Amino acid sequence: MSLAKITSVTGRGVCVPGADIDTDRIIPARFMKCVTFDGLGEFAFYDERKKADGSDKPHPLNDPRFKGASILLSGSNFGCGSSREHAPQSLYRFGFRAVIAESFAEIFFGNSITLGMPCVTLPRAELQALAAVIEKDPKAEIVVEVQNRKVICAGKSYVAGLPHSAHEALITGKWDAIADLLEGLPEVARVAASLPYAI
Amino acid sequence: MAKSLFEKVWDTHAVRTLPNGQTQLFVGTHLIHEVTSPQAFGMLRDLGLKVLYPKRTFATVDHIVPTNERAEPFSDPLADAMIKELRKNCRDFDITFFDLNSGKQGIVHIVGPEQGITQPGMTIACGDSHTSTHGAFGAIAFGIGTSQVRDVLATQTMALSKMKVCRINVDGKLGRGVYAKDVILHIIRELGVNGGLGFAYEYGGEVFDRFTMEERMTVCNMSIEGGARCGYVNPDDTTFAYLKGRLYCPKGAEWNRAVERWRATASDPGCKYDKVVNIRGEDISPTVTWGINPGQAIFIHENLPEPDSLPEKDRSTAREAFTHMKLKPGQPIKGTKVDVVFIGSCTNGRLSDLQEVARLVKGHHVKAGVKAIVVPGSQGVSKLAEEMGLADTFREAGFEWRGAGCSMCLAMNPDKLIGDQLCASSSNRNFKGRQGSPTGRTILMSPAMVAAAAVTGVVSDAREVFKN
Numbered sequence: 001m002s003l004a005k006i007t008s009v010t011g012r013g014v015c016v017p018g019a020d021i022d023t024d025r026i027i028p029a030r031f032m033k034c035v036t037f038d039g040l041g042e043f044a045f046y047d048e049r050k051k052a053d054g055s056d057k058p059h060p061l062n063d064p065r066f067k068g069a070s071i072l073l074s075g076s077n078f079g080c081g082s083s084r085e086h087a088p089q090s091l092y093r094f095g096f097r098a099v100i101a102e103s104f105a106e107i108f109f110g111n112s113i114t115l116g117m118p119c120v121t122l123p124r125a126e127l128q129a130l131a132a133v134i135e136k137d138p139k140a141e142i143v144v145e146v147q148n149r150k151v152i153c154a155g156k157s158y159v160a161g162l163p164h165s166a167h168e169a170l171i172t173g174k175w176d177a178i179a180d181l182l183e184g185l186p187e188v189a190r191v192a193a194s195l196p197y198a199i
Numbered sequence: 200m201a202k203s204l205f206e207k208v209w210d211t212h213a214v215r216t217l218p219n220g221q222t223q224l225f226v227g228t229h230l231i232h233e234v235t236s237p238q239a240f241g242m243l244r245d246l247g248l249k250v251l252y253p254k255r256t257f258a259t260v261d262h263i264v265p266t267n268e269r270a271e272p273f274s275d276p277l278a279d280a281m282i283k284e285l286r287k288n289c290r291d292f293d294i295t296f297f298d299l300n301s302g303k304q305g306i307v308h309i310v311g312p313e314q315g316i317t318q319p320g321m322t323i324a325c326g327d328s329h330t331s332t333h334g335a336f337g338a339i340a341f342g343i344g345t346s347q348v349r350d351v352l353a354t355q356t357m358a359l360s361k362m363k364v365c366r367i368n369v370d371g372k373l374g375r376g377v378y379a380k381d382v383i384l385h386i387i388r389e390l391g392v393n394g395g396l397g398f399a400y401e402y403g404g405e406v407f408d409r410f411t412m413e414e415r416m417t418v419c420n421m422s423i424e425g426g427a428r429c430g431y432v433n434p435d436d437t438t439f440a441y442l443k444g445r446l447y448c449p450k451g452a453e454w455n456r457a458v459e460r461w462r463a464t465a466s467d468p469g470c471k472y473d474k475v476v477n478i479r480g481e482d483i484s485p486t487v488t489w490g491i492n493p494g495q496a497i498f499i500h501e502n503l504p505e506p507d508s509l510p511e512k513d514r515s516t517a518r519e520a521f522t523h524m525k526l527k528p529g530q531p532i533k534g535t536k537v538d539v540v541f542i543g544s545c546t547n548g549r550l551s552d553l554q555e556v557a558r559l560v561k562g563h564h565v566k567a568g569v570k571a572i573v574v575p576g577s578q579g580v581s582k583l584a585e586e587m588g589l590a591d592t593f594r595e596a597g598f599e600w601r602g603a604g605c606s607m608c609l610a611m612n613p614d615k616l617i618g619d620q621l622c623a624s625s626s627n628r629n630f631k632g633r634q635g636s637p638t639g640r641t642i643l644m645s646p647a648m649v650a651a652a653a654v655t656g657v658v659s660d661a662r663e664v665f666k667n
């Protein structure tokens with residue numbers, strides 16, 4: 001299985017501010033009644049974006065100035081809560097290709113990398129500076145340089161955080177682990193046989 | 200060299216180091232349910248792969264099952280499609296499925312231990328974040344995403360970075376009316392909702408030594424709410440006594456060998472931890488949440504915090520919480536009016552939880568105007584509760600007694616809050632919209648405290664409401 005090497009993501013940004021934005025907010029549970037991930041995009045942040053009657057609430061993702069943004073900015077502990085892959089799937093299908101936040105919840109982070117959607121961290125002050133830039137100029141281009149662990153916007157370069165394993169996986173095109181895991185099957189059989197339990 | 204349980208279990212299950220530095224880890228036992236598995240089977244089919252070790256995967260249906268009428272087809276066509284899809288996948292790939300008519304169906308984290316599938320020294324994965332529950336048995340158990348469910352089905356392994364271990368000691372004694380739920384809510388309040396990031400929590404100390412398995416499960420269940428991917432308690436005689444005789448546990452001479460092996464997986468005295476936290480049981484009071492994440496919690500006799508008195512990083516979430524919860528800084532939480540009470544979930548839907556609530560509410564009645572439901576965590580729990588007369592006690596006291604499932608813990612079935620109803624809930628998440636209404640409000644607490652809210656109609660101190 002050969003996948004694209006993800007060395008950088010370029011696009012416009014939109015900021016959904018707040019800390020501890022949980023997966024129930026990213027995709028409310030009632031939209032998980034599905035047997036495929038198709039169509040999840042329109043439900044990203046649904047309850048934050050829509051009133052009970054389906055009309056729009058004021059929300060950055062409804063703001064026409066940020067339409068077409070493909071890089072999401074947010075606060076700390078982004079994606080906490082459940083392990084539902086529906087959350088990064090809905091963001092990806094909404095059109096996001098990278099997320100920049102102060103920190104990420106672990107399962108959400110792993111799920112996103114497996115989709116090939118880089119999640120990088122910036123310190124709070126720099127995130128705020130970046131958010132201020134795109135608030136002033138929504139057309140500003142952001143480059144998430146995965147390879148060099150940098151975020152570049154409006155002529156400024158910020159040093160971003162990305163753990164080694166995710167960095168490696170993205171830049172070598174091995175962000176979906178399945179090919180590597182299948183390669184290890186002979187050794188898997190050895191471990192299976194050595195375990196004292198089978199159930 | 201002295202090793203922790205985590206290291207021992209990790210080492211026996213590590214297959215190899217992957218090119219990106221992560222470990223290919225063997226998953227000894229895999230649990231699946233209807234919400235996070237269908238897409239995984241879809242990907243498996245797309246790749247032309249098979250389930251490698253079908254006997255290592257067990258399935259149940261829990262999130263979408265209605266708890267009042269169980270006849271199929273379900274009235275919700277999407278829910279109906281999901282159960283049918285799971286049934287078909289299990290049939291196609293030869294996976295054991297605890298279906299609705301099996302007598303064994305229930306919330307995946309209640310069914311695993313109940314059937315003896317969950318055992319010490321295992322690695323367990325499930326496409327559900329509360330898989331940490333199984334750590335109560337001394338297993339390394341974690342929630343995974345759907346692509347990883349696919350990975351485990353296809354290869355019985357997954358790519359994972361090794362965690363650090365944080366030992367949490369709770370010593371001393373718990374006061375009257377202080378439960379396992381209060382212990383974990385307190386731990387999360389102290390360490391924060393992301394205090395466990397990158398860690399496995401090892402719980403121990405005198406309070407855990409005395410805890411029953413069900414109490415240990417309640418604590419391990421909510422490890423993820425503290426940011427820890429897994430949490431565990433070292434296996435001991437309490438663990439073995441619970442497992443003895445359960446369906447999938449070893450029998451006869453095999454049993455004795457298993458116990459010996461399990462005992463040896465416990466952390467060695469003197470092993471090194473990356474972090475140690477000490478808490479006194481006496482310092483914990485009945486705890487309730489007031490906000491929109493499980494770390495926003497206070498003791499029942501405390502007043503709600505002033506956002507400005509909190510650390511700067513917590514202030515914006517606190518303000519958001521006050522707006523959503525329609526509560527005011529500085530006011531007491533006691534006396535807050537409730538509309539709905541929910542007893543159930545993989546945190547507190549086990550027999551001992553129902554026994555305790557039944558004991559307390561006997562002779563009391565649910566306050567007029569409050570909707571009260573009790574949802575057993577599994578058909579096994581349901582059967583025992585009925586045989587023991589607990590169900591009758593609940594009905595007499597004005598509770599609705601339902602069938603097994605996740606129910607109002609996340610409201611993927613018809614049990615939902617309406618509008619901005621406020622629910623006193625024994626579940627594990629108080630996120631905005633979690634219980635089915637975007638403006639619904641949730642206050643997490645122990646089942647005994649939920650019982651007290653049920654009979655008084657307001658958030659109350661169970662120790663004052665029930666004198667026994």
Ligand code: SF4
Binds near residue numbers: 627
């Ligand atoms: S009871 Fe709640 S937390 Fe537990 S598995 Fe079901 S939905 Fe998830």
